[in-house]
Amino acid sequence: DQQVKQNSPSLSVQEGRISILNCDYTNSMFDYFLWYKKYPAEGPTFLISISSIKDKNEDGRFTVFLNKSAKHLSLHIVPSQPGDSAVYFCAASAIDNQGGKLIFGQGTELSVKP
Amino acid sequence: EAGVVQSPRYKIIEKKQPVAFWCNPISGHNTLYWYLQNLGQGPELLIRYENEEAVDDSQLPKDRFSAERLKGVDSTLKIQPAELGDSAVYLCASSLDRDTDTQYFGPGTRLTVL
Numbered sequence: 286d287q288q289v290k291q292n293s294p295s296l297s298v299q300e301g302r303i304s305i306l307n308c309d310y311t312n313s314m315f316d317y318f319l320w321y322k323k324y325p326a327e328g329p330t331f332l333i334s335i336s337s338i339k340d341k342n343e344d345g346r347f348t349v350f351l352n353k354s355a356k357h358l359s360l361h362i363v364p365s366q367p368g369d370s371a372v373y374f375c376a377a378s379a380i381d382n383q384g385g386k387l388i389f390g391q392g393t394e395l396s397v398k399p
Numbered sequence: 400e401a402g403v404v405q406s407p408r409y410k411i412i413e414k415k416q417p418v419a420f421w422c423n424p425i426s427g428h429n430t431l432y433w434y435l436q437n438l439g440q441g442p443e444l445l446i447r448y449e450n451e452e453a454v455d456d457s458q459l460p461k462d463r464f465s466a467e468r469l470k471g472v473d474s475t476l477k478i479q480p481a482e483l484g485d486s487a488v489y490l491c492a493s494s495l496d497r498d499t500d501t502q503y504f505g506p507g508t509r510l511t512v513l
Contacts, residue, residue, distance in 0.1 A: 294439070319501070328403070328490055328504030329442065374441050386455060387502060389441025 288312045289377050291390035298397050304362040306393050308375035311356065315377040319387070320349060320360050323372045332373075333360070365397045401425065403505035405491050411511045417479035420508045424472070424493030431468060432502060433476050434490040442490050442504075448474065449496075481512045 290309045298304045306320075316337040321329035335342040335349045335358070342349050348361045362369055372394045376387040404423040412418050424431050430449050434442035445464070447455040450471035459466065463482070468474040478485055488509050492502040 289441075321504075326506065328405075328492070328506045331501050331503065334501065376441070386444055386447065387442075389443070391439065391441050 286311075287391075288315075289375060289388045289390040291373075291375060291393045293393050294391070295394045295396070298365045298395065300367055300397055300399050301364045304360075304365045304369065304395055304397065306360040306362075306373050306375075306395065308358050308360075308390050309356060310358075310377050312377070312379065312388075313356070314379040315388075316380060317378045318349070318351060318358050319376045319378075320347075321374045321376060321389075322369075323374065323392070329374055362395075365395075367397050367399050370395055370397045403491055403493055403503055405489075405505035405508055407508055408506060409509050409511075411513065412481055414483055414512050415480040417477065418481050418510060419478075420476045420489050420491075420510075422474045422476070422491030422505060424474075424491070425503055427495070428493035428503075429471070429496050430494045431474050432492040432494075433466060433474070434492065434504075436488040436490055436507070438487075445476070478510075481510075483512050486510055486512045 319334040320332040322332045323329045333344050333347050333349050335351050340351050351358045372392045374389050374392045376389045378387050406421050432447050433445040436442045446459045446466050448468045466476045488507040490507045492504045494502045
């Protein structure tokens with residue numbers, strides 16, 4: 286049972302435009318959500334997170350939106366840069382139930398074209 | 400600040416052979432995680448340590464996998480004997496404590512079982 290799903294395995298965007306990566310989850314107990322970025326041959330790197338008490342968190346070019354009723358979150362990157370080309374994983378956790386155990390989606394490979 | 404260190408980075412072995420992976424977490428991080436990442440998938444938790452104690456090993460195939468974290472610092476993950484299906488990337492991550500969801504990942508060990 287895939288509790289965290291990223292239904293788009295890949296996304297291609299032109300440099301300077303907005304990239305929108307989507308993630309859906311099924312477990313209503315999840316209360317903390319994170320995005321990680323992964324370059325080839327490297328481990329995932331933490332990018333941005335959001336608590337379930339918020340619906341938006343912004344850090345520079347990166348903004349994460351959370352829609353709890355739809356069990357959906359998205360990562361917006363604007364403007365997109367070629368260096369943003371990587372695989373992006375969303376992850377979720379339920380602190381009270383699982384002590385911070387992260388459940389990851391399958392990842393979306395973003396390609397930003399110059 | 401040094402990141403999570405893993406070795407070796409790559410390992411190729413014949414099936415039925417043993418293999419071991421080593422991880423040194425970020426200094427001061429009490430919680431250590433081992434993840435398995437198959438191609439095209441997100442990381443999946445194998446085991447989580449809080450200091451020396453394995454607090455979540457429910458996903459660890461205990462018939463062939465074992466792990467230890469002596470002295471609550473570095474950790475070793477072992478597979479004996481390895482099977483073809485064990486070919487994957489093994490990631491180690493650490494965090495300050497169980498309630499700090501920001502996990503910092505090492506570069507991983509890519510295992511190929513022939």
